[in-house]
Amino acid sequence: MEKLISTLSSLLVCACVVSAEWNTKDFMKREHCLIKPYQGSGMTIPYWDFMGSTIVTNNYIRLTPDDQSKLGALWNNVPCNVRNWELQVHFKVHGKGKDLYGDGFAIWYAKDRMQIGPVFGNVDYYQGLAIILDTYSNHNGPHNHQHPYISAMVNNGSLHYDHDRDGTHTQLAGCEAKFRNLEHDTHIAVRYEGDVLTVSTDLENKAAWRECFSVKGVRLPTGYYFGVSAATGDLSDTHDIMSIRLYELDLPDDPKDEDRAFISPSAAFFEPPRDHVEDPKPSSLSGVKIFLLMLVGALALIACVVIGIMFYQKHQENSRKRFY
Template identity: 65%
Template sequence: MIYLRNMLLLVALLSIVPSSVPDELESHEYMKREHSLIKPYQGTGTSVPYWDFLGSTMVTANYIRLTGDIQSLKGALWNKVPCRVRYWEVQIQFKVHGRGKELFGDGFAFWYVKDPMQSGHVFGSKDYFTGLVIVADTYSNHNSAHKHGHPYVSAMINNGTQHYDHDRDGTHTQLGGCQSKFRNLDHDTHISIKYIKDTLTVSTSIENTRVFKECFTVKGVQLPTGYYFGVSAATGDLADNHDIVSIKAYDLVSLEGDEVLEDRSQVVPAASFFEPPRDHLDDPKPSGLTMWKKIILLILGIGGICGAIFIGGLFYAKQKEQQRKRFY
């Protein structure tokens, strides 16, 4: 009995001792169940609590497949509950894989937007959106002005007026980006999107170390509360499997002061920094010739060259014959 009383006294004393945790670590993370998606997915029937599906999305026991390795598919997964917290982090475990060795696409995207459940041409969701998109682009357009490798991760903020230039990987409107070789890996791959104190940080974990490596950080990013999380993917002429294994959303509770109580619901999405604009180069116009016409033209070209060589040979032999007769 005395031992128990002493233990309770010790616990009480420890609870009032000031914390010695450094300032930079004074943030507590709470996983938000209503914004998260963890196995087992199934609720009642084929529905998943707090989530809606769009397009080709298919739920399995181990992953949610947004698109299969089939051409011209669009799929999306949208959270039904608006995010009311000011500071948050979303960690996505995903897998992008397929049969293509050199050519594959198109990729997937994470969204924090005003209007969810909108199908469109930007990785399965709508263009001219309002909010934030993080794009994981696997398709390399060799006619583009950019010089980065693929897959490529980038971010864009939009107030509903900007067009995402899919053919050029959105490089004309991106906040930042980095190359990330996450495709066709045997181990788990993750991406983290963290928004705190008007700073957006995107990190990846693709080396099977369970450690996130920073991709890029952008300050001066204005995002409101009350928008919706979602992920979407698309295939075009090229294809891949785009699988979501889990989505974990965290409430990052700052201990800075009263700033977390500020009403951010009416903030217009904006960013004080964009990468320098790049010239929008027009792609060369595609040839109107069919494959058979090209083959015929190639054969005619080769025949013309051979004919020219043959005629040249005859002319040369005739010249030699005339020179020989001149000496007799």
């Protein structure tokens, strides 16, 4: 009997594996991909537009050179109507800075495209998803993580990306990732499947994905645009993109009844706010308390001394009176 059960269960496992293979029909969507050779006829890239400091070469697309105050972006010009997808980006961040470098780059799935702004080369108060690869730690206070740091932010147009706090109070999740100045190829995968957002990296030259974080309850509309952008400020780095590949994921039991075209981007879970409030001043506050306590104590002491002297004088008078 036991043997029969084990045989049956192994058969079931086999069936599952086979059916999983049968249902895997993930395929690349050429109109959302950026693959070498980039250029079509002339200086244009089919399906993509670039702006700012971005330059196109045969082997990479450079969003920013290793110079100060550069902003560059590259945007897909075909809206994405795929509901479940995985975006894989082959990138390289490198520069001469050993300890000081920045600011980083971001991968976008956004409503509006081709607008240069302060959030790693794109506009603030955007609508959509940002995967931020932040190389510079702006916040010097108590910190929960090291840089470089990868995080996700979902915005419906109402949230401000706060560089001073490295976006920590609007992020869904994040992980530390040493992706800079590596000799080998570096990749990031953003997978959006059944409202679960999973970000993985391949940074160790092992041709394997390592999960950075996974968040449930992320609702993104269809019809937005993929893009990448980068920024340098006082500090600089070279931000290169080698390729972008988008795969449509085939989910056999995915509900297709809901039209996602007009929903607003939202996320059910945010990380608890960190370093959000202006640093409180507990030391000076208790300092005031200590001062007040000491003042009251000193007044009480003075009062005691005065009363004591008065009492002593009275006592002396009384004794004199008695003496005479």
